[in-house]
Amino acid sequence: MSPPRPTVEVIGHRLDPAHYRVRDFLTRIAQPYDWYEAGSDEADRMLSGHGIAAGSLPVVIDGDDVITGATAADLARAWNVETEPTRTHYDIAIVGAGPAGLAAAVYAASDGLSTLLIEREVPGGQAAYTSLIENFFGFPDGIGGAELARRAGRQAERFGADLVLLRGVVGHDVAPDGRFRLDLGGELSVTATIVIATPGMEWRRLEVPGLEELLDRGVYYNAGRSEAAQCGGDGVVVVGAGNSAGQAVLNLAQAGARVRMVVRGDDLSKSMSAYLVDRIEANPLIEVQLGSQVVDVHADAGHLSGVTIADGRDDAERHDAQAMFVCIGADPRTGWAARAGVEADARGYILTGPDLLEAGRRPAAWRLERDPLTLETSVPGFFAAGDVRSGSTKRVAGAVGEGAMAVALAHRRLAELERLPTPSGGG
Ligand SMILES: Cc1cc2nc3c(=O)[nH]c(=O)nc-3n(C[C@H](O)[C@H](O)[C@H](O)COP(=O)(O)OP(=O)(O)OC[C@H]3O[C@@H](n4cnc5c(N)ncnc54)[C@H](O)[C@@H]3O)c2cc1C
Numbered sequence: 078m079s080p081p082r083p084t085v086e087v088i089g090h091r092l093d094p095a096h097y098r099v100r101d102f103l104t105r106i107a108q109p110y111d112w113y114e115a116g117s118d119e120a121d122r123m124l125s126g127h128g129i130a131a132g133s134l135p136v137v138i139d140g141d142d143v144i145t146g147a148t149a150a151d152l153a154r155a156w157n158v159e160t161e162p163t164r165t166h167y168d169i170a171i172v173g174a175g176p177a178g179l180a181a182a183v184y185a186a187s188d189g190l191s192t193l194l195i196e197r198e199v200p201g202g203q204a205a206y207t208s209l210i211e212n213f214f215g216f217p218d219g220i221g222g223a224e225l226a227r228r229a230g231r232q233a234e235r236f237g238a239d240l241v242l243l244r245g246v247v248g249h250d251v252a253p254d255g256r257f258r259l260d261l262g263g264e265l266s267v268t269a270t271i272v273i274a275t276p277g278m279e280w281r282r283l284e285v286p287g288l289e290e291l292l293d294r295g296v297y298y299n300a301g302r303s304e305a306a307q308c309g310g311d312g313v314v315v316v317g318a319g320n321s322a323g324q325a326v327l328n329l330a331q332a333g334a335r336v337r338m339v340v341r342g343d344d345l346s347k348s349m350s351a352y353l354v355d356r357i358e359a360n361p362l363i364e365v366q367l368g369s370q371v372v373d374v375h376a377d378a379g380h381l382s383g384v385t386i387a388d389g390r391d392d393a394e395r396h397d398a399q400a401m402f403v404c405i406g407a408d409p410r411t412g413w414a415a416r417a418g419v420e421a422d423a424r425g426y427i428l429t430g431p432d433l434l435e436a437g438r439r440p441a442a443w444r445l446e447r448d449p450l451t452l453e454t455s456v457p458g459f460f461a462a463g464d465v466r467s468g469s470t471k472r473v474a475g476a477v478g479e480g481a482m483a484v485a486l487a488h489r490r491l492a493e494l495e496r497l498p499t500p501s502g503g504g
Contacts, residue, residue: 078106078200078230078240079156082139085110087147088120089135091307092380094293095148096135102149104303105198105205107223110137112307149199150243158242162267167193167239169487170259170269171480172246175202176473177463178275179229180480185273186236188484190491193267194238195259197245201226202277203407203464204473206299207324211352213473222473248413255458255494270494271487274414274427274454275463275480278407283316287374295381296374296401300325304400309333312397314384316371317404318345323353325402330362337396338365339386374401409465418442420455426467429454450486452479458490 085103087110089096103110113120115134129136133145137152144151153160169185171178174196182194204210204222211219230240241261248260249272257272280298282289288296297304299321305328315326318340329336338357345365346354357363366386372393373385384401387393409425420428420440430451433440439448440455452460462479464471469479 078158078227078234080231081108081227082156084138084140086113086123086138087111087135088113088115088123088138090115091304092294093135097293097304098149099135099137099147099152100303101301102152102199105201105223107201107205107221107227153243159240160243161265162193162195162241162261163239164191164193164267166256166268166270167191168269168491169193169271169273169484170195170257170267171273171275172259173197173202173275173277173463173465174200174226174230174240174242175275175277175463175476176204176226176229177277177476177480177483178202178273179226179233180477181273181275181462181484182233182238182240182480183229183236184481184484185487186233186238188488190484190487192233192236192238193241193269194233195241195244195246195261197243199226199242200230200240203299203321206302207321208300208302208328209324210473212350225473246413249417251456257459271458271460271490273460273462273480273483273487274419274465275461275476276410276414277464277476279410280403281406281408283371283403283405285371285374287376291374291376291381294379295376295399296403298403300328300404301400301402302328305329305334305402306332308400311335311399312337314339314371314386314396314398314401315404316401317406318342318348319404319406320350320353321406322402322404323349323357325404326363327353327356327360329402330360334362334400336363337386337398338363339369339371340365340367341370343367371401407464411465414454414459414461418456419459419461422467424467426469427454427461427465428467429461432467450489452483452486453490458487458494460486 137144137147168190170193171181185192207222209219246259247262256268309332311334313334314337316339369388371384372387375383383397385393385395460483462483463476
């Protein structure tokens with residue numbers, strides 16, 4: 078990943094979903110930019126200065142380069158982001174570039190292993206949705222999640238790791254010689270001796286009629302950081318009561334929005350860190366509605382205009398809202414791994430190490446004369462780290478620690494494979 082570009086300007090419509098996605102992409106790769114609302118005098122002047130027709134929005138101006146009708150993929154191409162692996166085989170393939178995957182890539186590459194880090198979106202995972210991580214050690218003034226990820230990505234590349242972005246792993250199988258073949262979609266695949274799965278979590282959806290149609294049109298999953306920055310003076314709603322909801326509420330209030338926080342439970346402190354609860358209670362722009370749920374959404378010209386909130390006691394009440402941010406937690410993203418036989422617990426988190434043993438017995442399909450290593454899954458040589466792992470701490474530092482530890486354990490598996498006789502017919 079290159080350092081951020083010095084000047085990036087974007088002209089677009091704030092409420093257009095495609096234009097929002099470009100803003101969101103820039104925010105999540107920690108690329109600073111200036112936003113110009115289409116139709117404003119300044120935006121018109123810039124468009125005519127570059128001889129650009131108004132129909133080519135969104136427009137991204139990067140120094141002398143102008144990208145019209147820009148999408149995240151266009152920007153990735155223009156900025157030389159790798160979207161395909163450079164080799165056909167790696168010692169280690171890491172799936173997912175959140176904090177766990179990034180840390181694994183830094184340590185694997187710095188240990189001299191050929192390393193692929195593959196990410197379906199952009200680096201940072203959930204952390205890229207938070208503007209300030211205040212409890213990651215070594216950063217007393219906090220650090221933006223996207224900034225942290227960008228630094229880690231550059232560090233991994235400097236040690237020689239291949240970072241492939243905007244491309245997900247959709248399946249895998251194991252060859253007779255124990256190598257993994259990862260299916261990257263579009264007839265592209267790669268093999269690896271070791272896999273470290275760090276696919277993290279996906280947002281839990283809010284079941285309210287009509288909500289999906291308003292996605293990116295006033296309704297945003299998680300903090301919607303780039304939109305939150307534009308909400309000054311607006312009335313907005315945040316649904317949820319965890320730390321991510323707390324951070325979103327405070328960000329929005331800091332941007333000058335009037336925030337209604339809709340909480341199903343009866344006490345914020347049951348699910349949120351004390352430092353966030355204190356700040357929320359002290360902020361006059363924030364109103365917390367406990368014991369409440371959003372039961373309906375309302376639209377005007379295809380964009381969110383209000384929500385109805387019920388508390389189970391009085392009549393449900395409609396409130397105007399220009400935006401709603403849904404931060405109701407997340408579930409483990411284990412789809413492809415689970416389909417390929419990696420064992421998970423009842424909630425879908427990947428089981429590793431001692432958690433795979435039942436009354437001291439190894440998993441039925443386990444063929445080795447040893448127990449699974451601490452972060453090894455039910456498939457030898459296939460490790461899991463970070464939030465997706467059963468029993469993980471759901472913290473950036475925990476994910477980073479597990480990513481580093483998975484690499485240390487991978488060395489043990491690599492040494493074991495070197496001692497094994499090569500099976501005949503192996504590729
Ligand atoms: C808004 C918010 C604020 C937070 N604030 C804090 C905080 O202040 N302090 C703290 O310690 N923790 C915080 N957390 C929690 C922290 O961000 C997570 O614990 C951490 O990001 C977990 O890292 P991870 O690498 O395990 O997974 P994730 O961060 O979820 O990353 C997983 C990555 O894998 C990718 N991926 C998934 N499937 C595939 C696939 N098939 N192929 C390729 N890529 C794939 C995803 O796109 C994603 O980028 C916060 C979380 C949120 C949502």
